[in-house]
Amino acid sequence: MRAMSGAQVTEAVRGCVTTLRPAVDRDWSAVRAGGLEWDCHATATHLAECLLAYAGNLAGHARDAYVPFEMRLEDGTGNDGLLHVLQTTGALLAAAVDTAAPGTRAFHPYPFRSADREGFAAMGVTEVLLHSSDMAQGLGLPYTPPADLAESVLTWLFPHVQPGPDAWPTLLWATGRGELAGRPKVDGWRWHNNLVLPAERLTLTGLRPAAARDLRLGGDGGLTWLGGAPYEGTREAAGFMVKAYEAGVHRPDFGVFALVRAEDGLAVGGIGFHGTPDADGRVEIGYDLVPEARGQGYATEAVGALTAWALDRDDVSTVVATVEADNAPSQRVLARAGFRRADTEQERTAHEDRGMDGGLRLYVYEG
Known part of the structure; x- marks a missing residue:
């Protein structure tokens, strides 16, 4: 798996500067940047401000707001100087990403008020690709970024x-900058950093499609695993998530999470949802641990954290889990997490209406 890093930020900024340099002698303030309300000079300044703000938040470990500083160009700065500023702010973000410790998160407002180092790299690359396109369009310059950069930010x-047939047109469509055959026009958009849920000794780290795809293919998903590799159930869950993503029905809030141990950063298992809530507000979860992590209460902790998060939502009223009849340890996990064995009618409905296998037992937690 190609993880997002400072190298991708540097590559994106290099492409931006190379594209814009032929127009360095023109008046960028007189040219509108593509479909934006800003002119090209304002757009380039905004791009530099974004890169610097992301670098500052990540390096400064911002928690609840952006670090309170702003960038100001010196009076009389020309386009050549502005390109130098873009190179510099890009280098600062690349350095902040590459020197941040694994698991470091800092403030970003959307959608869960934080992002990790890979998220900041991806946001920086996205800003660069999109605004390079905006400015190139306004200035009449050709611009097409490397396909792997566009695919990376999408995943x-x-x-x-x-996913569409080609990554760059898909990214332009997803951000309201283009059309894609068979899809409606996008009028408003947001990117989506991964959800992270803290527990006592664990962090439930939401998997992105890139990581899930790598796990499905036998990789490590960008994680270091206790025992060297995830349990097979985690790979299977990642595969289902990838299928949902490729079908366009994946909802990131109801995906798969890696269980990362706070004390050493090792992944010890996986947990996640089998789908989105149904019309009755019912959602099913599943989980597993690598053998080396069992018997230490990690599964109970993870189930409790994920269940509490789900039941705090307006669209979830009941969390369920199914367990093999002879899997006593997993049944004890659910009982310790506050689940109860479903009554006869609930199990009958699960078998007849929801297709639950006859060898499974149903456990329920109602909010």
């Missing part, structure tokens, strides 16, 4: 967007 920041 890291746009898990809710169904």
Whole structure:
């Protein structure tokens, strides 16, 4: 798996500067940037401000708001100087990403008020690709970024967007900048950093499509696993998530999470939803641990954290889990997490209406 890093930020900025340099002697303030309300000079300044703000938040470990500083160009700065500023702010973000410790998160407002180092890299790359396109369009310059950069930001920041036949046109469509055959016009958009839920000794780290795809193919998903590899159930869950993503029905809030141990950053298992809530507000969860992590209460902790998060939502009223009849340890996990064995009528409905296998037992937690 190609993780997002400072190298991708540097590559994107290099492409931006190379594209714009032939127009360095023109008046960028007199040219509108594509479909934006800003002119090209304002757009380039905004891009530099974004890169600097992301670098500042990540390096400064911002928690609840952006670090309170802003960038100002010196009076009389020309286009050549502005390109130098873009190179510099891009280098600062690349350095902040590459020097941040694994698991570091800092403030970003959308959608869960934080992002990790890969998320900041992906946001920076997205800003660069899109605004390079905006400015190139306004200035009449050709611009097409490397396809792998466009695909990377889609799989890291746009898990809710169904992949298209080509990554760059799909990214332009997803951000309201183009059309895609068979899809409606996009009028408003947001990218989507991954959801992270804290527990006592664990962090439930939402998997992005890029990581899920890597796990499905036998990789490590960008994680270091206790025992060297995830349990097979995690790979299977990642595969289902990838299928949902490719079909355009994946909802990132109801995806798969890696269980990352706070003490050493090792992944010890996986947990996630089998789908989105149904019309009755019922949602099913599943989980597993690598063998080396069992018997230490991690599964109970993870189930409790995910269940509490789900039941705090307006669209969830009941969380269920199914367990093999002879899997006593998993049944004890659910009981310790506050689940109860379903009554006869609930199990009958699950078998007859929902297709639950006859060898499974149903456990329920109602909010």
